[in-house]
Amino acid sequence: MARRAAVTLPGAANAMFARVIEDLGFEAIYVTGAGIANMSLGVPDIGLTTLTEVAEAVAAISDTVSLPLLVDADTGFGNAVNMVRTVRALERAGAAGLQIEDQVFPKKCGHFNGKDVIPLNEMVQKIKAAVDARQDQNLQIVARTDAAAVEGIDRAIERAQAFVEAGADATFVEAPISAEQLARIPASLAVPQVANIVFGGRTPDPGREKLADMGFSIVLYANAALQAALRASYEVLGALKRDGTLTAVADRLASFEERQRAVAKDRWDALEARYRIGA
Structure with a gap:
């Protein structure tokens, strides 16, 4: 994060996507809360997941890959006291960083309408609780504000600055709607910044090079893999339903x-051979 090089973090909703991200040579992974809601529960990103469900997903991913994980912890699943438990549970599950946000509960996807934010002093206390709760001081606390859609970009940057003063290691101003707004964020805040590029969402995608020039540290593509898999699933299964065979879509x-390579079957085969009785 200190490099300010707009490092791309694809999102993983499960261990399989995480394996693909690691296999392709990315440096880190974003564990997407929206993706967990969509893929594990089949529901929209409207605050329906629980801490236990997210922690289970993080543990499965952490056990499968060696890359650092930035984990979407939503609102911390409650107040400042809940935040303490959230930080401890997700750090124990394998998180290298946690993103926490200032929306009211139940939260919504940052690119949905109808969002609202909690009072600033309440969010400040939640950040302080997160900072105090971490066992490893290298665990990154990324404080996100959704205030741009509610109170405007100026107020969002002011809130982010207050988060820095409360101890956040990085901040994340969600859903700027122009390149000009994007550029203002790292220019206004001294700590590392996160940009979130949602395909079909409100924030334009100027590309990694321009985001690095602006000074962003991390760029999230939280659900690119999910959206690709969803489109491919409809196309392939639609052909199967229509034709009764996969012949027409075999190249997909x-x-x-x-x-088998994606799930490292050869490694499990080697373990089976090593511990075979009589070997």
Whole structure:
């Protein structure tokens, strides 16, 4: 984060997506709360997931890959006291960083309408609780504000500055609506900044190079893998329903061998051989 190089963090909603991200050579992974809601529960990102469900997903991903995980912790699943438990649970599950936000509960996707934010002093106390609760001081506390859509970009930057003063390691001003607003964020705040690029969302995508020039540290593409998989699933299964065979869409499918390589079957085969009785 200190490099301010707009490092790309694709989102993973599960361990399989995390394996693909690691295999492609990315430096870190964003564990997406929206993705967990969509893929595990089949529901929209409107605050329906629980801490336990997110922690289970983080633990599965952490056990599968070696990359650092920035985890979407939503609002901390409650007040400042809940935040303490959230930080401890997700750090124990394998998080290297936690993103916490200032929306009212139940929260909504940052690119949905109808959002609202809690009072600033309440969020400040939640950040202080998160900072105090971490066991490893290298655990990054990323404080997100959704105030731009509610109170305007000026107020969002003011809130982010207050988060820095409360101890946040980085801030994340969600859903700026122009390149000009994007550029103002790292220019106004001294700590590392996170940009969130949602395909079809409100924030334009100027590309990694321009975001690095602006001074962003991290760029999230939280649900690119999910959106790709969803489109491919409809196309492939639609062809199967129509034709009764996969012949017409065979080029859209990973091979059997590619699938096994993605889950490191050779490593499990080696373990089986090593511990085989009589070996």
